[in-house]
Structure formats: C-alpha cells, structure tokens
Amino acid sequence: MDQSDEIVLVGCGNMGFALLEGWVGRAGIPAGRVHVVEPAEALRSRAVAVGAIVYADAADLPQALLPRAVIVAVKPQIVGTMLGAYRRFSGTAAFVSIAAGVPISNFEATLGDSAIVRAMPNMPASIGLGVIAAFANTHTGDVQLAYVTDLLAAVGNVHWLAEERLVDAATAISGSGPAYLFHFIECLTGAGIAVGLPAETAHALAKQTVSGAAALAMTSAFSPAELRQQVTSPNGTTAAALEVLMAEPGLADLVKRAATAAHHRALELAMPA
Known part of the structure; x- marks a missing residue:
C-alpha cells in the first residue's frame, strides 16, 4: 500500500465530516483512500455514504496501512486516551490535530519526534469557506507542510502562524x-x-x-x-x-x-x- 495515498481520519463529527467532504468533493481525493475511525454508528454511516472506509475502533485498521497523514478530529478530553493507538504511524505520518486547546506538547509526549500540526478551523469550513489557523512543530518538513496545507485548504483558507500560542489568539477571532x-x-x-x-x-x-x-x-x-x-x-x-x-x-x-x-x-x- 502506497504511504502517500492514504489518510486516517480519527473522528467524523461535524468538523471531521467537513474535512472528509472537502477532500472528496473539492480536493479530488478518492474516498476509498480515507480510513475513518469513528465509534458512533450514525457518524460512521455518513462516512460510508461518502465512500470512505470506516472502522469502529483503531484496532481494526489494517496492519499494513501506512498513512501519509493522521487527522485527529475528536473531543479534546479524549485525545490523551486514544492517541496511543496511533503511535505506530508516528514514524511516517504527519499528525494534524483540530482538537481545540490541546497543545502540541501533549502529542509529542505520546508520539515522540513526529511531524505534528495544530490547526483551528472554523464553522464555515462545512461549506468550504472556512478559515484555518495552523502551527507546525519543528519536526514537520517542507513536503509534509505542503501536503497538510492542501488537506486543510479543501475546507477554506489556511494561515500558518509563527508561534503556537497564536493559535489560541486566532481562536478568539476566526474560531469564535x-x-x-x-x-x-x-x-x-x-x-x-x-x-x-x-x-x-x-x-x-x-x-x-x-x-x-x-x-x-x-x-x-x-x-x-x-x-x-x-x-x-x-x-x-x-x-x-x-x-x-x-x-x-x-x-x-x-x-x-x-x-x-x-x-x-x-x-x-x-x-x-
């Protein structure tokens, strides 16, 4: 399986689903290349309707899977308990978090020296007119940065920030x-x-x-x-x-x-x- 072709989307709530629809409908990414992990049956069903491959649990993901990106779109409170299940992808995949309020250091504590991006999209992303403020850690290379930019741009305009603390400032303007x-x-x-x-x-x-x-x-x-x-x-x-x-x-x-x-x-x- 080609590592460059696959995306793992963890969580298919409102923002996760907006990303999925943007990738398939606007970015031209084949739905079959997106692996959605979502425990809620109703949310899995709408991902299936788009054409994505869905799983109820991370343990069900294929052992041979080598995704290029892992998008974490779950509630902030559960990031700490679920992240370990995706540690096996940390050597190759860029991790992109849209979990509000969770600093990159939390991800690094579990994933180590991995490419990690913290992003804050806003509600108009659901119609492709969002604003996404983002910050990448020092382990994120230029190629990964360009790839993540393309993924996020499927739902709106991406603005890269020079410091992670500015993500919270952007939340007060574009997020809220x-x-x-x-x-x-x-x-x-x-x-x-x-x-x-x-x-x-x-x-x-x-x-x-x-x-x-x-x-x-x-x-x-x-x-x-x-x-x-x-x-x-x-x-x-x-x-x-x-x-x-x-x-x-x-x-x-x-x-x-x-x-x-x-x-x-x-x-x-x-x-x-």
Whole structure:
C-alpha cells in the first residue's frame, strides 16, 4: 500500500465530516483512500455514504496501512486516551490535530519526534469557506507542510502562524468569530423589527446585507474603513447610526472585550502537557 495515498481520519463529527467532504468533493481525493475511525454508528454511516472506509475502533485498521497523514478530529478530553493507538504511524505520518486547546506538547509526549500540526478551523469550513489557523512543530518538513496545507485548504483558507500560542489568539477571532456575526445578524434583525419591518423581511435583509458586505470586503481593493466611509454621506442616515456605534465605549471596544474574553477562555481550556 502506497504511504502517500492514504489518510486516517480519527473522528467524523461535524468538523471531521467537513474535512472528509472537502477532500472528496473539492480536493479530488478518492474516498476509498480515507480510513475513518469513528465509534458512533450514525457518524460512521455518513462516512460510508461518502465512500470512505470506516472502522469502529483503531484496532481494526489494517496492519499494513501506512498513512501519509493522521487527522485527529475528536473531543479534546479524549485525545490523551486514544492517541496511543496511533503511535505506530508516528514514524511516517504527519499528525494534524483540530482538537481545540490541546497543545502540541501533549502529542509529542505520546508520539515522540513526529511531524505534528495544530490547526483551528472554523464553522464555515462545512461549506468550504472556512478559515484555518495552523502551527507546525519543528519536526514537520517542507513536503509534509505542503501536503497538510492542501488537506486543510479543501475546507477554506489556511494561515500558518509563527508561534503556537497564536493559535489560541486566532481562536478568539476566526474560531469564535462566526458566532459574533451570527449574533450581529440576530441584532440587526431585531432592529429591523423595531423600526417596523415584518420579521421575515427584517431577517432576510439582515442576512443578505451581512453576506453582501462581507463579499464586497473580500473582493474590494479598498480597506474596510474606506468602504465604510464610501457608504457614509455627511449628515446622512448611516452617519447618524455610526455616531452611536462609534461612540466611546462603542462597538470596537465591545468586540475587543469579547475577543479578549474568548482568548482568556481558550488559554484556560488549554490542557497541560
């Protein structure tokens, strides 16, 4: 069996399944080259539907298997108890963890001098529009780094970080960030209802406004600040609203405090080596 052709995916929950669908649907990886280890029958069934080879336990993996990558997509609390079952792949495979809060040192304690990547994808990865912040240890070579980048890019844009501690900082922005935007849509919907719009119309306008503005920010040569200024006519309706949002303390302070709280919680949840 060619070591370069095989992937082991440990866990097929929401993010694991998003990766599987991205590999098969967008990266062109044959589903039969992905070996999924998942104890939950319902989650195994959806991996089977995609065409992956599935197992209920790591002990069921073929002895001759030599995967190029082992993706750890399980709950952080069980990483320590399950990782030993994959130690036999540590000499050749790159290990990629998307278990939030688990430092690379925890993996190194079990796997030794192996290539290990810690990654933090966010929820839009489920539709291929995710943001993935990642950090690789010093045992990860350039070829492995390029391969892991391709695997993660199947679900979004990959941003490599210079220090592992920045993964927790990125969690506060891109990891938790979608929830901030979802709540803003809720708030904008509520504001629409408050000024007299029907609930259904307010909801549609809020979602489409946020979606369109985000798409424009992604494609425009102008900065977000410049785009804001282009929308804002002197003494106009937008200026009146921004006087409220940009007052001190305003939205910028609120978002900064929210992200700081998320960052502090990420540090608290980090599991010691």
